[in-house]
Amino acid sequence: MANMKQENVARVIDFLEQNKERDGEVSLTDVMHLAEVMSGSMHDFLSTVQPTVTDELRAIGKEIARMKSEISQLRANDMTGNKIPDAGRELDAIVEATEDATNTIMEAAEEIMGADTSDPEAYQELVSNKMIGIFEACTFQDITGQRISKVVTTLNYIDERVSSFIEHLRIPGDLDAEVEETDEERRKRELILHGPQHDGEGVSQDDIDSMLMDAQADIDKLFD
Amino acid sequence: MALDLQMPVLVVDDYKTMIRIIRNLLKQLGFEDIDDAADGTEALEKMKQRRYGLVISDWNMEPMTGYELLKQVRSDSGLSKTPFIMVTAESKTENVIAAKKAGVNNYIVKPFNAQTLKGKIEAVFSE
Numbered sequence: 001m002a003n004m005k006q007e008n009v010a011r012v013i014d015f016l017e018q019n020k021e022r023d024g025e026v027s028l029t030d031v032m033h034l035a036e037v038m039s040g041s042m043h044d045f046l047s048t049v050q051p052t053v054t055d056e057l058r059a060i061g062k063e064i065a066r067m068k069s070e071i072s073q074l075r076a077n078d079m080t081g082n083k084i085p086d087a088g089r090e091l092d093a094i095v096e097a098t099e100d101a102t103n104t105i106m107e108a109a110e111e112i113m114g115a116d117t118s119d120p121e122a123y124q125e126l127v128s129n130k131m132i133g134i135f136e137a138c139t140f141q142d143i144t145g146q147r148i149s150k151v152v153t154t155l156n157y158i159d160e161r162v163s164s165f166i167e168h169l170r171i172p173g174d175l176d177a178e179v180e181e182t183d184e185e186r187r188k189r190e191l192i193l194h195g196p197q198h199d200g201e202g203v204s205q206d207d208i209d210s211m212l213m214d215a216q217a218d219i220d221k222l223f224d
Numbered sequence: 225m226a227l228d229l230q231m232p233v234l235v236v237d238d239y240k241t242m243i244r245i246i247r248n249l250l251k252q253l254g255f256e257d258i259d260d261a262a263d264g265t266e267a268l269e270k271m272k273q274r275r276y277g278l279v280i281s282d283w284n285m286e287p288m289t290g291y292e293l294l295k296q297v298r299s300d301s302g303l304s305k306t307p308f309i310m311v312t313a314e315s316k317t318e319n320v321i322a323a324k325k326a327g328v329n330n331y332i333v334k335p336f337n338a339q340t341l342k343g344k345i346e347a348v349f350s351e
Contacts, residue, residue, distance in 0.1 A: 102241050110248065191289050194316050196334070202315025205340060208331050211320055 008041030070168045074161050087154040090147045097140045097147075104137035225307070227349035231277025232257040236267040236293065237311075238285040242334075246280060246311070249338050253345070264288025268296055271303055278345065283312035283319065291322065298327040307348045311336065 015037050019030065108130040117123050187193070196202075203211070233255055235246045243260045250258050259276070261267035263285040271279070279297070281290035288296075290310055297303045310323050313334045320331055329351070330344040 099241070106241070106244055106248075113248070113252075191291055192314070192316070192319050192322050193284050193289070194314055194319065195284065196313035197315050202333070203317050203320060204315075205333050205336070207317075208315075208320050208333060211317075212324060212331060 008044065011037050012041060067169065070165055073168075074165045079158060079161070083154050083157060087151045090151050094144045094147050097144050101137040101140040105134050108133045108137075225349050225351065227346065228277060229254040230257065231255075232259060232274065233278045233280065234267060234270060234276040235260045236262075236264065236279065236281035236285070236290060238262050238282065242282065242311075246341070249341050252338065253342055264290060264293030264296070267293055271297065271306070276306060278348070279306055279308045280311055281308065283310060283314045283323075291319075291326065294323065294326045294328055309344055309348060311341075 012034075015034060019026075112127055112130050115123055115126050181189075233250060235243050235250070235258060237243045237246070237260070247258050247260065259270065259274075261270055264281070265288040267279070267281065268288070270276075279293075281293055283290040290312065294308055294310070297306055297308060304327075307329045308327070309330045309332060310328050311332045311334060312319070315333045323331055329348045332340055332344055
């Protein structure tokens with residue numbers, strides 16, 4: 001192997017020796033000849049490393065096949081084509097149902113508030129009818145509860161698939177790429193838009209009252 | 225500043241149901257002249273055309289939020305003295321601090337009841 005290397009180097013040196021008087025005049029044929037000498041000199045090296053490279057390529061091929069299998073298990077098309085749109089439709093239906101129910105209840109309350117009370121019997125009948133309407137409107141809770149369960153099932157399905165995908169691909173926890181802030185995210189940050197908080201997360205009305213009562217002094221304490 | 229039930233009140237919220245709820249509660253409290261706007265931009269336009277005795281505004285609206293509306297109102301010499309109550313689901317401490325620094329007169333977190341609204345309006349006009 002060492003002799004062959006020396007031999008190849010000698011061929012390159014010979015070529016260069018033969019052409020050193022050319023004073024920079026190099027033709028395409030010269031370049032091709034040199035390329036032939038160089039590739040010939042690498043043949044032995046490539047022959048030596050080929051089995052290793054082949055093994056590596058085979059391993060990479062296996063890994064790609066495994067990843068393809070994991071991706072198919074993710075059922076991404078089913079998620080984007082069916083599961084997520086279905087969940088979106090359920091949420092739209094929930095918004096619509098709660099809005100309808102709220103309107104029905106508020107209309108009933110407004111009619112009771114604005115009703116003529118001079119005729120007690122007529123007033124009582126109106127109130128009874130409107131109360132029944134309110135009870136009926138409250139049945140939305142049962143249906144929206146079922147719709148929410150379907151959405152939760154979908155979220156769990158997505159969570160299981162994605163978690164399994166991450167686990168099988170052995171993706172480290174700190175691999176997440178930096179994501180550039182979107183215009184919507186920047187607006188939310190600048191305008192301090194957090195949305196509703198869960199119980200115990202935000203400040204209560206009593207906390208706010210005490211903050212505003214002693215205004216700046218209390219606010220300053222929050223920074224201590 | 226005395227509480228005058230005849231004064232015009234501007235309710236600003238992008239959620240029609242909430243406008244309806246606040247409007248009904250204000251009527252129950254005795255207010256008769258109640259106007260509304262769907263966001264800060266519309267509210268500001270209305271405020272430049274009419275002098276309101278009280279503004280009750282949500283925070284999270286588009287394109288102009290209640291927080292931006294508050295800052296615009298306080299920076300406008302003609303509107304800066306208008307009493308301003310924020311009624312919002314934004315209940316993080318930083319929101320309350322920002323609103324206070326911007327000059328809000330009171331702050332109510334959603335969901336709220338009639339008694340809270342009444343109490344805060346009375347508090348603003350007893351300052």
